[in-house]
Amino acid sequence: DAGITQSPRHKVTETGTPVTLRCHQTENHRYMYWYRQDPGHGLRLIHYSYGVKDTDKGEVSDGYSVSRSKTEDFLLTLESATSSQTSVYFCAITTRAGETGELFFGEGSRLTVL
């Protein structure tokens, strides 16, 4: 268990409303990631962070922003949610850098935008 918790686990919202998903880790790891998973697409990287206030875009970053003001928290924000952002969102961390670099994933946050 890499000590990752995501919140909320489930959320239903309406188009145009802002939404923030939180990823919290307890083990002080440097790298954190947000992925989304949709049928037929596998997992796609949205944004990642390599330290406090250090973030970068992934493959599908349009419509999303992130913030990392503390090592333990990585926030994903949808400024104005759209139905195309209905998805399951996974946070991940790297527990060890270098050759192994395995990712540990949270349990996911299911977001429905009506």
Place this chain on the structure above:
Amino acid sequence: DAKTTQPNSMESNEEEPVHLPCNHSTISGTDYIHWYRQLPSQGPEYVIHGLTSNVNNRMASLAIAEDRKSSTLILHRATLRDAAVYYCILRVANFGNEKLTFGTGTRLTIIP
């Protein structure tokens, strides 16, 4: 990023070995081959990884072709708990920054 190709689905009988293939013909010399699996309603979990040599761990074995253009994940004795989607991924060695690109994977069904 180099791409991988996997069958969409496979079936196997319980307690028999399972060989999950992956083609990665455009792999570069520094790409590591990683496998993850995703159980129903859970996030993906790491299974195994390798560069050139075959690898074994408590979960599975990874057989890598000599030209590295393909690999096979081997589950030696499948159980019902191994039913999952298995992802074969190429990772560029980049210290700590694991921007893995997941495809759609192989859905493995275990028949009791």
